[in-house]
Amino acid sequence: MKSIATQLEVLFKQALSQILGDEASSIDPLIRVATDDKFGDYQSNVAMGLGKRLNQKPRDIATRLVEVLNPLAADMCQPFEIAGPGFINIRLKPEWMARQLDAIPAGGPDDRLGMEPAPDPDRVVVDYSCPNIAKQMHVGHLRSTIIGDSIARILAFQGHEVIRQNHIGDWGTQFGMLIAHLKDQCPEALTDPGQVHLEDLEAFYREANKRDKEDPAFAERARAEVVALHSGQSDTRQAWQYIVEESRRHYEPVYRRLGVLLTREDERGESFYADRLERLVNNLAKQYGPGASAGTPPASGLPSITVEESEGALCVFLRTPEGEPIFKGPEGNPLPLIIRKSDGAFLYATTDLAALDFRIHELKADRVLYVTGAPQALHFQMVFATVRALGWTIPEDKNEEVRLEHVAFGSVLGEDRKILKTRAGSNVKLAELLEEAVRRAEALIRASEADPDKRRGFSEEEIQDIAEAVGIGAVKYADLSQNRQSDYVFSFDKMLALEGNTAPYLMYAYARIRSIYRKGATEGVAPGLPSDAQDAHAPAGNLAGGAITLDEPQERTLGKQILQFSEILDAAAENLKINLITDYLYGLAGTFMKFYENCPVLSADTPEKRASRLRLCDLTARTLKIGLGLLGIRVVERM
């Protein structure tokens, strides 16, 4: 089933070609959701633009268009209205919307509300989370993990082939000191790794760091371990493996608690690329180094790339065809992308180039997304520009350029509007932050249970389960409902607030719907809840005919918004703006609440009306569940 906007576009294009002929094919009908109910449901803004182009009055064009459109769209729309400078206001017929809703198939395990998958799916690499080994995940990893996971879910739902990549920080000079320290402090970890566990990885890291700074003999051994690690010496490799494994024991429970999809199979950390770096750098130096100026000149307009040694470091420089540096440093001097340090070591730019090589040439990605913080924008600009200049983004076996995108996000701030820190000034640990969110959610539920008017009689098990879902959901929703690019202020009180655009509000709307079904089942007037309520939905149709009617204004609005889900998803996926989905879900939940207040379901006037309203409830619940699912947030049956 096509979205409302798409169907309107088809009609408008037909009408445009009738009055304008062939030149109409390139015209966008500019269908938009109306900004206000008084203007209808949708509007077309095409007439204003055409007025200029055809040198006619926009209102005259709109009039001619509407004359053709009225019969074409008679099934779908009320007669069109022309307003203001030439807006065409579009009002959908309730019977048409009801038929669209009726056509949505019943729910099931892979429910997609009848939405069609993308006709031309891409293979998309999503790089996100990327914890550092031997350090705890802290609040700085929160957004990458949550946003990246949601983007992966959204694109997969749309039918794209998503390849998750967790580029963990499992390589680098810091491993020298960690390994040296491990061999001193915990040698049994090498002989019997399964039986020995570090209690506190963070403390271990700090101790190693301290010794590295204070004890020259230790620092010497640490350097030797770096060499041993790189050359693949077995006991050093084993120690390294042990440290990585200990880190997994920390972050995998965080992933499970957050409900992110990342698994061990998605890990392709820095170590994976380590033995490719030297060859990569040598090849670049050979092709674009000083002796290689005879290479092919860049195609017109493309930047030229050179690889030069500067201040002892090996650097990539990009220049315009006119020779002007594309990236400039403080004094206007060319800014290099350093791919080998003066001490011979490689660094993150090198690894990122190797990773793009792999993702483009071996994973065959059509699109590569990097979900990292906005401060890294310049780095990715340089890496992407380099890769484009190398010609990697136009593989021979594809006709479309590989899309490289930095999905940047703002920082998480404390109430003081500074980067969120603990009172002691250290990073806030993610595990502790989640624990506090759940604990606060639990306190809210217990307070409500202590109130005789609000008490639902939850079991202890239910309280724990609801607190977990609400607490974690609140953290994730608060993050995802922000415009990704701006910084946001972290506040437990706001994200767990009982009102407003929060996870608890949406989850409450869902639970209310489920409550109707439970009550209906006991009274024998609704099909009831399926036994496996988490994964299936009651087949709400086929009751007394089961046809949906949209008579009351609240029914009409609810039905319309359910039908709009697919166009919201398209917009969110296109711009990777997840807050479009949260705004939509919040609006849908609000509309449902109004419907709930005004339109009795179980005690509707007639069995037909009851059946219709039950189906609206079912569709709303499914939309909320799927929508929250795309955010990685689960719903609960009661709260």
Place this chain on the structure above:
RNA sequence: GUGCCCGUAGCUCAAUGGAAGAGCAACGGCCUUCUAAGCCGUAGGUUGCAGGUUCGAGUCCUGCCGGGCAUACCA
């Protein structure tokens, strides 16, 4: 210095070039009817300033003011 991002109601934030919106806080209503973690109502604006492009600018361009981030060997 240069580059990127931001500046919208008291506060926190939305708004693919199309007719300025929520939530919180404030004030006033609604629980013998499906969950009041709810609903209804009132109030709140020269979208930082000044120009420009456009039929139309919060949105695009230029300049200024204010803030954040980045800017050669950590990621």
